[in-house]
Amino acid sequence: MIDVRRQFALLLVLFLPAVAAAQEKPEELRWGTDPTGGAPYIFQKDGSPEYVGFEVEIAEYLAAKIGRQPVMVSGDWSNNPQQLEKSRDVEKGMDIILNGYELRKDMCEKYAVTRPYYIYRLALLARKDNQDLLGWTDLLPREGRKKKTVCVLGASVAEQYIKNTFPQGVDLSSNADVANVLKLVNDRRLDATVQDNPAATYFTEEYPDLQIAGELVNPGYYVIYYRKGDAALGKALDDAIASGVRDGTFERILRKYGLWNGDQERLHYWLEKAWPPFDVEAEKDKNAERINPWPRMMRELLRAALVTIKLSFASFPLAMLLGLLVALVRVYGPWWLAFPAGLYVEVIRGTPLLLQLFMVFYLLPTVVPGLGEVLTPFVAGVVGLAINYSAYEAENYRAGLQAIPRGQMEAALALGMTPSTAIRRVIVPQAVRIVIPPVTNDFIALFKDTSACSVILVTELTRKYNELFNFNRDYIVELAFITAGLYLLMSYPLALVARSLERRMGAGKGGHR
Amino acid sequence: MIRVTDLMKSHDKFPILNGVSLTVKRGEFAAIIGPSGGGKSTLLRCINGLEPFQGGAIAVGDDLNLQGGTLPSKETLLHLRRRVGFVFQQFNLFPHMTALQNVMSGPVYSLGLAKAGAEAKAKALLDRVGLSARMHARPAELSGGQQQRVAIARALAVNPSAILFDEPTSALDPQMAAEVLAVIRDLARDGDRTTIVVTHDMDFAAKAQTLFVMEAGRVLWSGPPGERGNGETP
Numbered sequence: 120m121i122d123v124r125r126q127f128a129l130l131l132v133l134f135l136p137a138v139a140a141a142q143e144k145p146e147e148l149r150w151g152t153d154p155t156g157g158a159p160y161i162f163q164k165d166g167s168p169e170y171v172g173f174e175v176e177i178a179e180y181l182a183a184k185i186g187r188q189p190v191m192v193s194g195d196w197s198n199n200p201q202q203l204e205k206s207r208d209v210e211k212g213m214d215i216i217l218n219g220y221e222l223r224k225d226m227c228e229k230y231a232v233t234r235p236y237y238i239y240r241l242a243l244l245a246r247k248d249n250q251d252l253l254g255w256t257d258l259l260p261r262e263g264r265k266k267k268t269v270c271v272l273g274a275s276v277a278e279q280y281i282k283n284t285f286p287q288g289v290d291l292s293s294n295a296d297v298a299n300v301l302k303l304v305n306d307r308r309l310d311a312t313v314q315d316n317p318a319a320t321y322f323t324e325e326y327p328d329l330q331i332a333g334e335l336v337n338p339g340y341y342v343i344y345y346r347k348g349d350a351a352l353g354k355a356l357d358d359a360i361a362s363g364v365r366d367g368t369f370e371r372i373l374r375k376y377g378l379w380n381g382d383q384e385r386l387h388y389w390l391e392k393a394w395p396p397f398d399v400e401a402e403k404d405k406n407a408e409r410i411n412p413w414p415r416m417m418r419e420l421l422r423a424a425l426v427t428i429k430l431s432f433a434s435f436p437l438a439m440l441l442g443l444l445v446a447l448v449r450v451y452g453p454w455w456l457a458f459p460a461g462l463y464v465e466v467i468r469g470t471p472l473l474l475q476l477f478m479v480f481y482l483l484p485t486v487v488p489g490l491g492e493v494l495t496p497f498v499a500g501v502v503g504l505a506i507n508y509s510a511y512e513a514e515n516y517r518a519g520l521q522a523i524p525r526g527q528m529e530a531a532l533a534l535g536m537t538p539s540t541a542i543r544r545v546i547v548p549q550a551v552r553i554v555i556p557p558v559t560n561d562f563i564a565l566f567k568d569t570s571a572c573s574v575i576l577v578t579e580l581t582r583k584y585n586e587l588f589n590f591n592r593d594y595i596v597e598l599a600f601i602t603a604g605l606y607l608l609m610s611y612p613l614a615l616v617a618r619s620l621e622r623r624m625g626a627g628k629g630g631h632r
Numbered sequence: 633m634i635r636v637t638d639l640m641k642s643h644d645k646f647p648i649l650n651g652v653s654l655t656v657k658r659g660e661f662a663a664i665i666g667p668s669g670g671g672k673s674t675l676l677r678c679i680n681g682l683e684p685f686q687g688g689a690i691a692v693g694d695d696l697n698l699q700g701g702t703l704p705s706k707e708t709l710l711h712l713r714r715r716v717g718f719v720f721q722q723f724n725l726f727p728h729m730t731a732l733q734n735v736m737s738g739p740v741y742s743l744g745l746a747k748a749g750a751e752a753k754a755k756a757l758l759d760r761v762g763l764s765a766r767m768h769a770r771p772a773e774l775s776g777g778q779q780q781r782v783a784i785a786r787a788l789a790v791n792p793s794a795i796l797f798d799e800p801t802s803a804l805d806p807q808m809a810a811e812v813l814a815v816i817r818d819l820a821r822d823g824d825r826t827t828i829v830v831t832h833d834m835d836f837a838a839k840a841q842t843l844f845v846m847e848a849g850r851v852l853w854s855g856p857p858g859e860r861g862n863g864e865t866p
Contacts, residue, residue, distance in 0.1 A: 529682055530724035530783075535714035535742035535790055537706070544741050548728050 148187035150178045151203075151213035153196035155296050156272075159321045159376040160219055161191075173317070173376045177236055178217055180368055184359035185352075196295060197274035197589050203230055203346050214352065215345045219315060221276045222340040227399045229592055231347045233356045234394050235340035236369065238382040241277050242319035244304060245311040245332045252311055254333030260288035267310040268292070270300045270576055274589030277313040280337055292496065292576035293586060297322075299481060303576075305329060306484065308491045317378050338382060340389075361390050416587055416598070423583030424605050430500055430569040430579060435562050437505035442512025443547070449513070450520045451542060460513075467510035472571050476503040480575040500572035508565050515557045519550035559617030563610045580605060633658045633693060634679060634716075634794060634826060640687030640700060641674060648674050649685065650849035656842065658793075661820040661827045663840035663857075671849040672830040673721075676796045679828075680718045681709045692716060692794065714742060717787035717795040721802050723779040725771040731758060731782045732767040738790040750789075757785040761815050777808025781815055788819070794826035795819075801833065809833070 154161050154170060161172035170191060182189035192213050194202060200220075202213045219239075222232065245252040251264075258267055258281070266288055271277040273293035281291055294300050297318055303309040305326045314322070316335050323329050345353055363369045364386045373379040389396075448460040467475070480499035484491035494502070523546050531541035573582035584602040588595045634656045641649040649671045656662045664672050677683040678698075679690055687700035696712050698704050704712070725734050735754035739745040758764045761781040771779050780800055787795055797816060801809035813836050820827045820840075831837055838857045845853040845860075853860060 524724075526720060526722055526724035527726065530718075530720060530726070531737075531741075532709075533680055533682065533713055533718035533720075534738035534786065535710055536738075537710065540741050544737065545726055549726075552728065 145186055145188050147190045147214075148178075148182040148185070149190045149192050149207060149212060149214045150182075151192050151194055151199040151211075151216040152178075152218035153199065153295070154193050155298075156196060156218060157298050157318070157321075158325075159317050159378065173237075173372050173378060174217060174219070176372045176375075177363070177369070180363055180372070181356060181359045184362065185355040196272070197585060200226065200230065200344065200592070203344060214349070215343050215356070217343045219317070219341055220344055222342045222395060223276065224397060224399070225590060225592060226344060227395055227397075230344040231349065231353050232395055233343040233345070233353060234360050234389055235342050235386060236360055236363070237317070237341040237373070237378070238385055239315040239317060239339055239341060240335035240382065241280055241313055241337045241339075242316045242335050243311055243313055243332045244301070244319050244322065244329050246304065246307065246328055247330045248328070249310065249332075252332055255284075255336065257332075258285040258288050258311075266290040269311050269313060270294055270303065270309050271313050272297060272300075273582075273586060275315075276337070276339055277315065278586070279590060281313055292578055293582070294574070294576055301326060301329070302481075306491055308484065308494075316380075317376070320377060357394075364390060412591060412594075416591065416594075417601075419583055419587065420580065420598075420601065420605060423578055423580045424609065426497075426577065427566070427569050427579045427606075428609060430497070430504065430572060430577070431562070431566045434501045434504035434569075435508065435565055437501070438508035438512050438561075438565070439558065441505060441509035442514075443516050445509060445513035446516035446520060447542065447547075449517055451538070464510045464513050467507060468514075472503070472507045472568055473574060475507050476500065476571055476575050479503040479506070496572070496576040499575055500569070500577045503575075504565060504569065504572070507568075508561060511561050512558060515554045515561070516550060518557075519554040520546060522553055523549050555617065555621050559613070559620070562617075563613055566610050566613065567606060633691075634828070635691045636675070636679070636688070637690075638688040639675070639678065639685055639690065641671075641678060641683070641685040647849050649678070651688070652846070652849065652851055653688075654844055654851055654854060656794075656826055656828055658826055659824040660842060661840050662829070662842040662844065663837035664828065664830045664844045664846055665832070665834070665837050666846035666852075670846045672846050673798050675846070676718070676798050676828065676830055680716050680796060681712050682718075710742075714790055715793050717790065717792035719780070719783050719787050719795065719797045719800050721799040723771070723776070723783045723803070725779055725783055725786070727771050730768050730770055731763060731774065734771070734782055735785045735789050738786060742790055754785070754789055757788055758782070761785045762811075775808060776804045777811045780804065780808075780812045784812075784815060784819070792825070794828070797827070797829040797831070799830050799832065801831070 152161055152174065159172055160174045161170050163169065164171050175191070178191070179189050192211050194211055194213075196218060199213065199216045199218070202211060203216065206212060207214055220226070221239075222235065226232070243252075243255055243258075251257060252267065258269070260266070268290045269281060270292045271281060273295055278291070278293055281289055297314065300309070300312050301322045304312050305328060311332070319331050323331060343356060345356070369386065370379055370383070373383060445460045445463060448456045449464075452460065476499065479502050480494060480496065484494055527545055527549065528541055531545040532538070536544065569579055570581035572579055573585070578586070580602060584598055588598045591598065636652055636654050639649050639652040640647075652671070652675055664675070666672055674683060678685050679692070681698065681704060684703065685700050689700060690698040692712060692715060696708060696715065698708070698712070726737060729737060732751070732754055735757055736747070736750045739750035739753065740747060755764060755767065758767050761784055763778060763781055763785070766774060766778060771782070774782065784800075800816065801812050804812060813833065816827070816829060817836075817839060819825070829836070829840070837843055840857060843853075843855065843857040843860060844851050
């Protein structure tokens, strides 16, 4: 018997390390974030692939505290909350979102929320030499003065704040990439941006010509959102936050990034109080009583749809003209012109529209000084779309030109026309008729591609949809269908016009044998 | 006057014209016949500057000369084509224009005449080829014979001193061919316009003042049609 027990004990000793090893790998804490938000939240320092930042350190601290392995999951800032609606096991699945997400009533209705880990305020950033923008009151409308151009992070409290506080005096746009926006303010292409104080503090060091104009306003809380079903996780996180605040770890992390200030003392205060500081259920009821948001949302969507229409109708004629010129040069020009024209088509066709828009809006003005004045977001959008589609139109026209029988040119020359007159009066009018169907097709495609302009601060339909659903997450499905419906409503008549045009022009076809 | 001297043209070393010489006097009505591939059409196209040639010379009038092996200047080509009209086997009307616009296209776009004047003249020409009733029709709405008559009116509209017909009835059925040939014969009676017709129609060629027989890139026989014996038909 003793032998048996000894053997059992031996077995136990042998197996224990294996059991322990299996337990050694703790569960993951998948935290959703958007690294494009940049310093000091989360960024790469001096070209190192490692991410650093105060939120990285807080995430690592919290994960360690609750015995989990932190795994950073990057996504688009304004879309990350959507990931909490899916299972954590999907690709890019998240347990929590932690990236300067502000405490918002509408968010609390959908997601569970932790206590705050930072208290921020909004800062107005402008150039030091901008005498017209020294504080918030300069954003108020004033007779005979142009609206201030202000860009903010899309779906942020800053966006909401500007919209509600300065509905008249500000030409507001939004963008996901804070670093780009700051550069535009620095280059005088935007008047100002509104950022949370951590970003503002960091960027005034990065750009010495920028300053925080006026005081910091509208304090708010950075919190972590998680699924409403994950109560145990939430409790563990709240406990971890409490110990981080109490044992001075948060203060140490925040001081390291120059973010500690008097406001942060309030973190202690909120550990003792009910959280969140409002009744989510009561707010929900209040919401239901609130005025119907649809008239306002429809107005905003329609206004954005108008921008989409303007973009399309301004850029496509340019694309057609440019495309025709390129095609003429390729078909009839001397080789030293035809060759670069062919290269142009291949390069433009072979690179993404999004990249071209970036180049036109962000890079071109740095290469050609003075261009920044002209290249407003709208103009840059028109130019980028026109260039992109000119390559496709050039190929359409080239096919059209080559489809004209040789006898047409000979007949025109035999009448004594110069080659250029023959091209203008005889060849091109016929080629244009031939290519109506593919060209119309491209126009409809361009119509939808205008949505890419949202990356260069143009508030067109897709951008507006994004903006609206971020603050009205209850209507996310309705808004998506309405936006899609608006696109269809605009592009379908185009298809009809094209078809009738084709029929009418078709009368001139034929006659070739 | 059109004078062709020792014209040489080859394509990829394959000779097409092998020393063609002929002279058509001002106001003369000449026909060129011969088997297919004998170089008849190529000769006409060379006279109008639509094809380059390697050797010999072409003179149109006293002042316009094309030399083999050299590219004529743009001005020479423009003057040449305004002086020498061309009617194609396949008509080559501009399909996006009406019959009237087709006839006006030369005067307006080549000679730079005002539209009003060009239109009056174009209507007269369409009347002459028997198509004033169809002047607003597009080519696709016209029969082959009608299209070719519009093409003839179009060539005449720039007032050429010579007009070249390249197998003008080959693409037409006999009924339509007869209409077109009647128009050409009628026009050939006009005072001092030189007319050269390449044709396969022997009866028609017999009505020309001068007949040229071409074969294998050479002129085999030339003279008044009546002087040619029946046995010599190529």
